[in-house]
Amino acid sequence: MSSKPVKTLRSPLGRVRGLGSAKSGVSHWWLQRVTAVALVPLVLILAVVLLRIGTADHAAVVAAFRNPLLAVLAVLAIIAVFWHLRLGLQVVIEDYIHVERSKIAVLLAVTFAVFLVGALCLLSVLKLFFGV
Amino acid sequence: MANTDRPLSPHLQIYRWPLTMASSILHRATGVGLAAGTLLLAWWLVAAAAGPQYFALVQGLLGSWLGRLIMLGFSWALFYHLCNGIRHLAWDLGHGFEKATAKTASILVISASVILTLLAWVLAYSWK
Structure with missing residues:
Protein backbone atom coordinates (compact mmCIF):
# COMPACT_ATOMS: atom_id res chain seq x y z
CA MET A 1 0.00 0.00 0.00
CA SER A 2 1.64 3.22 -1.11
CA SER A 3 0.26 6.63 -0.11
CA LYS A 4 0.42 9.57 -2.47
CA PRO A 5 2.74 12.41 -1.43
CA VAL A 6 0.91 15.34 0.19
CA LYS A 7 0.31 18.17 -2.27
CA THR A 8 2.23 21.26 -1.19
CA LEU A 9 3.59 24.40 -2.78
CA ARG A 10 6.58 24.37 -0.45
CA SER A 11 9.73 22.83 -1.88
CA PRO A 12 11.12 19.69 -0.18
CA LEU A 13 14.19 21.70 0.91
CA GLY A 14 11.95 24.42 2.35
CA ARG A 15 10.01 21.82 4.34
CA VAL A 16 13.18 20.29 5.72
CA ARG A 17 14.54 23.69 6.77
CA GLY A 18 11.18 24.48 8.41
CA LEU A 19 11.80 28.22 8.46
CA GLY A 20 8.49 29.32 6.93
CA SER A 21 7.84 32.46 4.90
CA ALA A 22 9.49 34.79 7.41
CA LYS A 23 12.72 32.73 7.10
CA SER A 24 13.19 32.71 10.87
CA GLY A 25 11.18 29.64 11.91
CA VAL A 26 10.55 29.42 15.64
CA SER A 27 13.72 31.33 16.61
CA HIS A 28 11.80 34.29 18.12
CA TRP A 29 9.68 31.97 20.27
CA TRP A 30 12.67 29.82 21.23
CA LEU A 31 14.98 32.71 22.16
CA GLN A 32 12.24 34.19 24.34
CA ARG A 33 12.19 30.86 26.24
CA VAL A 34 15.99 30.56 26.41
CA THR A 35 16.34 34.06 27.88
CA ALA A 36 13.37 33.37 30.21
CA VAL A 37 14.98 30.20 31.61
CA ALA A 38 18.29 32.06 32.06
CA LEU A 39 16.54 34.93 33.83
CA VAL A 40 14.80 32.81 36.50
CA PRO A 41 17.98 32.18 38.56
CA LEU A 42 19.68 35.45 37.49
CA VAL A 43 16.76 37.61 38.63
CA LEU A 44 16.42 35.79 41.96
CA ILE A 45 20.16 36.09 42.75
CA LEU A 46 20.46 39.71 41.63
CA ALA A 47 17.24 40.68 43.45
CA VAL A 48 18.82 39.54 46.73
CA VAL A 49 22.05 41.43 45.90
CA LEU A 50 20.07 44.57 44.97
CA LEU A 51 18.08 44.38 48.20
CA ARG A 52 21.39 44.28 50.09
CA ILE A 53 23.19 47.10 48.24
CA GLY A 54 20.16 49.06 46.98
CA THR A 55 20.08 51.26 50.06
CA ALA A 56 23.85 51.30 50.63
CA ASP A 57 26.23 54.21 49.98
CA HIS A 58 28.39 54.57 46.87
CA ALA A 59 31.49 52.90 48.35
CA ALA A 60 29.56 49.74 49.24
CA VAL A 61 28.02 49.51 45.74
CA VAL A 62 31.45 49.94 44.11
CA ALA A 63 32.92 47.30 46.43
CA ALA A 64 30.12 44.86 45.52
CA PHE A 65 30.80 45.19 41.78
CA ARG A 66 34.53 44.51 42.36
CA ASN A 67 33.47 40.91 42.97
CA PRO A 68 34.06 39.07 39.64
CA LEU A 69 31.17 36.67 40.22
CA LEU A 70 28.68 39.52 40.70
CA ALA A 71 30.15 41.40 37.71
CA VAL A 72 29.77 38.35 35.45
CA LEU A 73 26.22 37.64 36.67
CA ALA A 74 25.34 41.30 36.11
CA VAL A 75 26.72 41.21 32.55
CA LEU A 76 24.77 38.00 31.77
CA ALA A 77 21.59 39.41 33.32
CA ILE A 78 21.89 42.65 31.32
CA ILE A 79 22.25 40.71 28.05
CA ALA A 80 19.34 38.36 28.90
CA VAL A 81 17.07 41.16 30.20
CA PHE A 82 17.49 43.43 27.18
CA TRP A 83 17.21 40.54 24.72
CA HIS A 84 14.05 39.22 26.43
CA LEU A 85 12.61 42.74 26.68
CA ARG A 86 13.27 43.43 23.00
CA LEU A 87 11.51 40.21 21.92
CA GLY A 88 8.55 40.88 24.24
CA LEU A 89 8.05 44.51 23.21
CA GLN A 90 8.27 43.44 19.55
CA VAL A 91 5.24 41.15 19.99
CA VAL A 92 3.26 43.87 21.79
CA ILE A 93 4.09 46.43 19.09
CA GLU A 94 3.18 44.02 16.28
CA ASP A 95 -0.12 43.21 18.04
CA TYR A 96 -1.32 46.78 18.57
CA ILE A 97 0.23 49.00 15.88
CA HIS A 98 -1.37 48.24 12.53
CA VAL A 99 -0.02 51.10 10.41
CA GLU A 100 3.05 49.64 8.74
CA ARG A 101 5.09 52.85 8.79
CA SER A 102 4.47 53.58 12.46
CA LYS A 103 5.05 49.95 13.37
CA ILE A 104 8.48 49.84 11.74
CA ALA A 105 9.40 53.24 13.20
CA VAL A 106 8.48 52.12 16.75
CA LEU A 107 10.24 48.76 16.31
CA LEU A 108 13.40 50.55 15.16
CA ALA A 109 13.19 53.03 18.06
CA VAL A 110 12.82 50.20 20.60
CA THR A 111 15.68 48.24 19.05
CA PHE A 112 18.02 51.24 19.11
CA ALA A 113 16.98 52.15 22.67
CA VAL A 114 17.61 48.55 23.83
CA PHE A 115 21.13 48.55 22.37
CA LEU A 116 21.89 52.06 23.69
CA VAL A 117 20.71 51.47 27.27
CA GLY A 118 22.08 47.90 27.26
CA ALA A 119 25.51 49.15 26.18
CA LEU A 120 25.44 51.88 28.86
CA PHE A 130 37.86 47.55 36.67
CA GLY A 131 37.61 50.69 38.81
CA VAL A 132 38.80 53.04 36.06
CA MET B 1 -22.04 46.39 1.21
CA ALA B 2 -21.40 45.37 4.79
CA ASN B 3 -24.25 43.75 6.67
CA THR B 4 -24.38 45.79 9.87
CA ASP B 5 -27.29 43.80 11.34
CA ARG B 6 -25.37 40.58 11.72
CA PRO B 7 -24.78 39.50 15.31
CA LEU B 8 -21.32 40.23 16.68
CA SER B 9 -19.40 37.98 19.02
CA PRO B 10 -19.19 39.54 22.49
CA HIS B 11 -16.12 41.73 22.99
CA LEU B 12 -13.94 42.15 26.10
CA GLN B 13 -16.29 44.51 27.98
CA ILE B 14 -19.17 41.98 27.74
CA TYR B 15 -17.37 39.12 29.45
CA ARG B 16 -17.22 38.72 33.20
CA TRP B 17 -13.47 38.67 33.69
CA PRO B 18 -12.39 35.19 34.72
CA LEU B 19 -9.21 35.05 36.81
CA THR B 20 -7.34 33.30 34.01
CA MET B 21 -8.10 36.19 31.65
CA ALA B 22 -6.84 38.75 34.16
CA SER B 23 -3.68 36.76 34.91
CA SER B 24 -2.99 36.47 31.19
CA ILE B 25 -3.22 40.18 30.36
CA LEU B 26 -1.32 41.01 33.58
CA HIS B 27 1.66 39.09 32.19
CA ARG B 28 1.82 41.42 29.20
CA ALA B 29 1.09 44.53 31.27
CA THR B 30 3.79 43.73 33.83
CA GLY B 31 6.20 42.92 30.99
CA VAL B 32 5.73 46.37 29.43
CA GLY B 33 5.92 47.97 32.89
CA LEU B 34 9.16 46.12 33.64
CA ALA B 35 10.65 47.35 30.36
CA ALA B 36 9.95 50.93 31.47
CA GLY B 37 11.20 50.24 35.01
CA THR B 38 14.41 48.75 33.64
CA LEU B 39 15.29 52.29 32.52
CA LEU B 40 15.28 53.33 36.20
CA LEU B 41 17.55 50.44 37.19
CA ALA B 42 19.84 51.33 34.27
CA TRP B 43 19.92 54.94 35.49
CA TRP B 44 20.89 53.73 38.99
CA LEU B 45 23.67 51.53 37.54
CA VAL B 46 25.04 54.30 35.30
CA ALA B 47 24.93 56.67 38.28
CA ALA B 48 26.97 54.21 40.36
CA ALA B 49 29.58 54.14 37.58
CA ALA B 50 29.49 57.94 37.21
CA GLY B 51 30.65 58.67 40.76
CA PRO B 52 29.60 59.27 44.38
CA GLN B 53 28.02 62.71 43.84
CA TYR B 54 25.71 61.78 40.99
CA PHE B 55 24.97 58.43 42.68
CA ALA B 56 23.82 60.24 45.83
CA LEU B 57 21.45 62.36 43.72
CA VAL B 58 19.88 59.33 41.98
CA GLN B 59 19.80 57.34 45.23
CA GLY B 60 17.97 60.28 46.86
CA LEU B 61 15.38 60.45 44.06
CA LEU B 62 14.78 56.69 44.02
CA GLY B 63 14.64 56.71 47.83
CA SER B 64 11.97 59.44 47.96
CA TRP B 65 8.37 58.43 48.67
CA LEU B 66 7.53 58.57 44.95
CA GLY B 67 10.67 56.59 44.08
CA ARG B 68 9.80 53.98 46.70
CA LEU B 69 6.22 53.75 45.38
CA ILE B 70 7.52 53.17 41.84
CA MET B 71 10.02 50.57 43.09
CA LEU B 72 7.20 48.84 45.02
CA GLY B 73 5.21 48.59 41.80
CA PHE B 74 8.31 47.49 39.90
CA SER B 75 9.15 44.75 42.41
CA TRP B 76 5.60 43.38 42.33
CA ALA B 77 5.58 43.44 38.51
CA LEU B 78 8.93 41.63 38.52
CA PHE B 79 7.74 38.88 40.87
CA TYR B 80 4.44 38.51 39.03
CA HIS B 81 6.13 38.25 35.63
CA LEU B 82 8.66 35.81 37.11
CA CYS B 83 6.03 33.52 38.68
CA ASN B 84 3.68 33.66 35.70
CA GLY B 85 6.67 33.20 33.38
CA ILE B 86 7.46 29.91 35.13
CA ARG B 87 3.80 29.00 34.52
CA HIS B 88 4.30 29.82 30.84
CA LEU B 89 7.29 27.45 30.75
CA ALA B 90 5.07 24.74 32.29
CA TRP B 91 2.51 25.39 29.54
CA ASP B 92 5.28 25.01 26.96
CA LEU B 93 5.90 21.54 28.41
CA GLY B 94 2.20 20.73 28.03
CA HIS B 95 1.14 21.03 31.68
CA GLY B 96 -1.62 22.99 33.41
CA PHE B 97 -4.21 23.53 30.69
CA GLU B 98 -7.21 22.01 32.52
CA LYS B 99 -9.81 24.60 33.57
CA ALA B 100 -9.57 23.91 37.31
CA THR B 101 -5.75 23.74 37.22
CA ALA B 102 -5.55 27.01 35.30
CA LYS B 103 -7.70 28.77 37.90
CA THR B 104 -5.72 27.36 40.83
CA ALA B 105 -2.45 28.33 39.13
CA SER B 106 -3.74 31.89 38.62
CA ILE B 107 -4.51 32.19 42.34
CA LEU B 108 -1.12 30.67 43.19
CA VAL B 109 0.82 33.03 40.90
CA ILE B 110 -0.96 36.15 42.19
CA SER B 111 -0.51 35.09 45.85
CA ALA B 112 3.16 34.19 45.31
CA SER B 113 3.87 37.55 43.67
CA VAL B 114 2.35 39.44 46.62
CA ILE B 115 4.15 37.29 49.21
CA LEU B 116 7.52 37.63 47.42
CA THR B 117 7.05 41.41 47.15
CA LEU B 118 6.29 41.71 50.88
CA LEU B 119 9.25 39.46 51.72
CA ALA B 120 11.59 41.54 49.53
CA TRP B 121 10.54 44.81 51.19
CA VAL B 122 10.79 43.36 54.71
CA LEU B 123 14.31 42.15 53.87
CA ALA B 124 15.27 45.50 52.28
CA TYR B 125 14.21 47.41 55.41
CA SER B 126 15.77 44.92 57.84
CA TRP B 127 19.11 44.96 55.93
CA LYS B 128 19.18 48.73 55.75
Whole structure:
Protein backbone atom coordinates (compact mmCIF):
# COMPACT_ATOMS: atom_id res chain seq x y z
CA MET A 1 0.00 0.00 0.00
CA SER A 2 1.64 3.22 -1.11
CA SER A 3 0.26 6.63 -0.11
CA LYS A 4 0.42 9.57 -2.47
CA PRO A 5 2.74 12.41 -1.43
CA VAL A 6 0.91 15.34 0.19
CA LYS A 7 0.31 18.17 -2.27
CA THR A 8 2.23 21.26 -1.19
CA LEU A 9 3.59 24.40 -2.78
CA ARG A 10 6.58 24.37 -0.45
CA SER A 11 9.73 22.83 -1.88
CA PRO A 12 11.12 19.69 -0.18
CA LEU A 13 14.19 21.70 0.91
CA GLY A 14 11.95 24.42 2.35
CA ARG A 15 10.01 21.82 4.34
CA VAL A 16 13.18 20.29 5.72
CA ARG A 17 14.54 23.69 6.77
CA GLY A 18 11.18 24.48 8.41
CA LEU A 19 11.80 28.22 8.46
CA GLY A 20 8.49 29.32 6.93
CA SER A 21 7.84 32.46 4.90
CA ALA A 22 9.49 34.79 7.41
CA LYS A 23 12.72 32.73 7.10
CA SER A 24 13.19 32.71 10.87
CA GLY A 25 11.18 29.64 11.91
CA VAL A 26 10.55 29.42 15.64
CA SER A 27 13.72 31.33 16.61
CA HIS A 28 11.80 34.29 18.12
CA TRP A 29 9.68 31.97 20.27
CA TRP A 30 12.67 29.82 21.23
CA LEU A 31 14.98 32.71 22.16
CA GLN A 32 12.24 34.19 24.34
CA ARG A 33 12.19 30.86 26.24
CA VAL A 34 15.99 30.56 26.41
CA THR A 35 16.34 34.06 27.88
CA ALA A 36 13.37 33.37 30.21
CA VAL A 37 14.98 30.20 31.61
CA ALA A 38 18.29 32.06 32.06
CA LEU A 39 16.54 34.93 33.83
CA VAL A 40 14.80 32.81 36.50
CA PRO A 41 17.98 32.18 38.56
CA LEU A 42 19.68 35.45 37.49
CA VAL A 43 16.76 37.61 38.63
CA LEU A 44 16.42 35.79 41.96
CA ILE A 45 20.16 36.09 42.75
CA LEU A 46 20.46 39.71 41.63
CA ALA A 47 17.24 40.68 43.45
CA VAL A 48 18.82 39.54 46.73
CA VAL A 49 22.05 41.43 45.90
CA LEU A 50 20.07 44.57 44.97
CA LEU A 51 18.08 44.38 48.20
CA ARG A 52 21.39 44.28 50.09
CA ILE A 53 23.19 47.10 48.24
CA GLY A 54 20.16 49.06 46.98
CA THR A 55 20.08 51.26 50.06
CA ALA A 56 23.85 51.30 50.63
CA ASP A 57 26.23 54.21 49.98
CA HIS A 58 28.39 54.57 46.87
CA ALA A 59 31.49 52.90 48.35
CA ALA A 60 29.56 49.74 49.24
CA VAL A 61 28.02 49.51 45.74
CA VAL A 62 31.45 49.94 44.11
CA ALA A 63 32.92 47.30 46.43
CA ALA A 64 30.12 44.86 45.52
CA PHE A 65 30.80 45.19 41.78
CA ARG A 66 34.53 44.51 42.36
CA ASN A 67 33.47 40.91 42.97
CA PRO A 68 34.06 39.07 39.64
CA LEU A 69 31.17 36.67 40.22
CA LEU A 70 28.68 39.52 40.70
CA ALA A 71 30.15 41.40 37.71
CA VAL A 72 29.77 38.35 35.45
CA LEU A 73 26.22 37.64 36.67
CA ALA A 74 25.34 41.30 36.11
CA VAL A 75 26.72 41.21 32.55
CA LEU A 76 24.77 38.00 31.77
CA ALA A 77 21.59 39.41 33.32
CA ILE A 78 21.89 42.65 31.32
CA ILE A 79 22.25 40.71 28.05
CA ALA A 80 19.34 38.36 28.90
CA VAL A 81 17.07 41.16 30.20
CA PHE A 82 17.49 43.43 27.18
CA TRP A 83 17.21 40.54 24.72
CA HIS A 84 14.05 39.22 26.43
CA LEU A 85 12.61 42.74 26.68
CA ARG A 86 13.27 43.43 23.00
CA LEU A 87 11.51 40.21 21.92
CA GLY A 88 8.55 40.88 24.24
CA LEU A 89 8.05 44.51 23.21
CA GLN A 90 8.27 43.44 19.55
CA VAL A 91 5.24 41.15 19.99
CA VAL A 92 3.26 43.87 21.79
CA ILE A 93 4.09 46.43 19.09
CA GLU A 94 3.18 44.02 16.28
CA ASP A 95 -0.12 43.21 18.04
CA TYR A 96 -1.32 46.78 18.57
CA ILE A 97 0.23 49.00 15.88
CA HIS A 98 -1.37 48.24 12.53
CA VAL A 99 -0.02 51.10 10.41
CA GLU A 100 3.05 49.64 8.74
CA ARG A 101 5.09 52.85 8.79
CA SER A 102 4.47 53.58 12.46
CA LYS A 103 5.05 49.95 13.37
CA ILE A 104 8.48 49.84 11.74
CA ALA A 105 9.40 53.24 13.20
CA VAL A 106 8.48 52.12 16.75
CA LEU A 107 10.24 48.76 16.31
CA LEU A 108 13.40 50.55 15.16
CA ALA A 109 13.19 53.03 18.06
CA VAL A 110 12.82 50.20 20.60
CA THR A 111 15.68 48.24 19.05
CA PHE A 112 18.02 51.24 19.11
CA ALA A 113 16.98 52.15 22.67
CA VAL A 114 17.61 48.55 23.83
CA PHE A 115 21.13 48.55 22.37
CA LEU A 116 21.89 52.06 23.69
CA VAL A 117 20.71 51.47 27.27
CA GLY A 118 22.08 47.90 27.26
CA ALA A 119 25.51 49.15 26.18
CA LEU A 120 25.44 51.88 28.86
CA CYS A 121 24.63 49.23 31.50
CA LEU A 122 27.38 46.89 30.33
CA LEU A 123 29.95 49.71 30.24
CA SER A 124 28.88 50.75 33.76
CA VAL A 125 29.41 47.24 35.15
CA LEU A 126 32.84 47.02 33.45
CA LYS A 127 33.80 50.47 34.76
CA LEU A 128 32.77 49.53 38.31
CA PHE A 129 34.60 46.18 38.08
CA PHE A 130 37.86 47.55 36.67
CA GLY A 131 37.61 50.69 38.81
CA VAL A 132 38.80 53.04 36.06
CA MET B 1 -22.04 46.39 1.21
CA ALA B 2 -21.40 45.37 4.79
CA ASN B 3 -24.25 43.75 6.67
CA THR B 4 -24.38 45.79 9.87
CA ASP B 5 -27.29 43.80 11.34
CA ARG B 6 -25.37 40.58 11.72
CA PRO B 7 -24.78 39.50 15.31
CA LEU B 8 -21.32 40.23 16.68
CA SER B 9 -19.40 37.98 19.02
CA PRO B 10 -19.19 39.54 22.49
CA HIS B 11 -16.12 41.73 22.99
CA LEU B 12 -13.94 42.15 26.10
CA GLN B 13 -16.29 44.51 27.98
CA ILE B 14 -19.17 41.98 27.74
CA TYR B 15 -17.37 39.12 29.45
CA ARG B 16 -17.22 38.72 33.20
CA TRP B 17 -13.47 38.67 33.69
CA PRO B 18 -12.39 35.19 34.72
CA LEU B 19 -9.21 35.05 36.81
CA THR B 20 -7.34 33.30 34.01
CA MET B 21 -8.10 36.19 31.65
CA ALA B 22 -6.84 38.75 34.16
CA SER B 23 -3.68 36.76 34.91
CA SER B 24 -2.99 36.47 31.19
CA ILE B 25 -3.22 40.18 30.36
CA LEU B 26 -1.32 41.01 33.58
CA HIS B 27 1.66 39.09 32.19
CA ARG B 28 1.82 41.42 29.20
CA ALA B 29 1.09 44.53 31.27
CA THR B 30 3.79 43.73 33.83
CA GLY B 31 6.20 42.92 30.99
CA VAL B 32 5.73 46.37 29.43
CA GLY B 33 5.92 47.97 32.89
CA LEU B 34 9.16 46.12 33.64
CA ALA B 35 10.65 47.35 30.36
CA ALA B 36 9.95 50.93 31.47
CA GLY B 37 11.20 50.24 35.01
CA THR B 38 14.41 48.75 33.64
CA LEU B 39 15.29 52.29 32.52
CA LEU B 40 15.28 53.33 36.20
CA LEU B 41 17.55 50.44 37.19
CA ALA B 42 19.84 51.33 34.27
CA TRP B 43 19.92 54.94 35.49
CA TRP B 44 20.89 53.73 38.99
CA LEU B 45 23.67 51.53 37.54
CA VAL B 46 25.04 54.30 35.30
CA ALA B 47 24.93 56.67 38.28
CA ALA B 48 26.97 54.21 40.36
CA ALA B 49 29.58 54.14 37.58
CA ALA B 50 29.49 57.94 37.21
CA GLY B 51 30.65 58.67 40.76
CA PRO B 52 29.60 59.27 44.38
CA GLN B 53 28.02 62.71 43.84
CA TYR B 54 25.71 61.78 40.99
CA PHE B 55 24.97 58.43 42.68
CA ALA B 56 23.82 60.24 45.83
CA LEU B 57 21.45 62.36 43.72
CA VAL B 58 19.88 59.33 41.98
CA GLN B 59 19.80 57.34 45.23
CA GLY B 60 17.97 60.28 46.86
CA LEU B 61 15.38 60.45 44.06
CA LEU B 62 14.78 56.69 44.02
CA GLY B 63 14.64 56.71 47.83
CA SER B 64 11.97 59.44 47.96
CA TRP B 65 8.37 58.43 48.67
CA LEU B 66 7.53 58.57 44.95
CA GLY B 67 10.67 56.59 44.08
CA ARG B 68 9.80 53.98 46.70
CA LEU B 69 6.22 53.75 45.38
CA ILE B 70 7.52 53.17 41.84
CA MET B 71 10.02 50.57 43.09
CA LEU B 72 7.20 48.84 45.02
CA GLY B 73 5.21 48.59 41.80
CA PHE B 74 8.31 47.49 39.90
CA SER B 75 9.15 44.75 42.41
CA TRP B 76 5.60 43.38 42.33
CA ALA B 77 5.58 43.44 38.51
CA LEU B 78 8.93 41.63 38.52
CA PHE B 79 7.74 38.88 40.87
CA TYR B 80 4.44 38.51 39.03
CA HIS B 81 6.13 38.25 35.63
CA LEU B 82 8.66 35.81 37.11
CA CYS B 83 6.03 33.52 38.68
CA ASN B 84 3.68 33.66 35.70
CA GLY B 85 6.67 33.20 33.38
CA ILE B 86 7.46 29.91 35.13
CA ARG B 87 3.80 29.00 34.52
CA HIS B 88 4.30 29.82 30.84
CA LEU B 89 7.29 27.45 30.75
CA ALA B 90 5.07 24.74 32.29
CA TRP B 91 2.51 25.39 29.54
CA ASP B 92 5.28 25.01 26.96
CA LEU B 93 5.90 21.54 28.41
CA GLY B 94 2.20 20.73 28.03
CA HIS B 95 1.14 21.03 31.68
CA GLY B 96 -1.62 22.99 33.41
CA PHE B 97 -4.21 23.53 30.69
CA GLU B 98 -7.21 22.01 32.52
CA LYS B 99 -9.81 24.60 33.57
CA ALA B 100 -9.57 23.91 37.31
CA THR B 101 -5.75 23.74 37.22
CA ALA B 102 -5.55 27.01 35.30
CA LYS B 103 -7.70 28.77 37.90
CA THR B 104 -5.72 27.36 40.83
CA ALA B 105 -2.45 28.33 39.13
CA SER B 106 -3.74 31.89 38.62
CA ILE B 107 -4.51 32.19 42.34
CA LEU B 108 -1.12 30.67 43.19
CA VAL B 109 0.82 33.03 40.90
CA ILE B 110 -0.96 36.15 42.19
CA SER B 111 -0.51 35.09 45.85
CA ALA B 112 3.16 34.19 45.31
CA SER B 113 3.87 37.55 43.67
CA VAL B 114 2.35 39.44 46.62
CA ILE B 115 4.15 37.29 49.21
CA LEU B 116 7.52 37.63 47.42
CA THR B 117 7.05 41.41 47.15
CA LEU B 118 6.29 41.71 50.88
CA LEU B 119 9.25 39.46 51.72
CA ALA B 120 11.59 41.54 49.53
CA TRP B 121 10.54 44.81 51.19
CA VAL B 122 10.79 43.36 54.71
CA LEU B 123 14.31 42.15 53.87
CA ALA B 124 15.27 45.50 52.28
CA TYR B 125 14.21 47.41 55.41
CA SER B 126 15.77 44.92 57.84
CA TRP B 127 19.11 44.96 55.93
CA LYS B 128 19.18 48.73 55.75
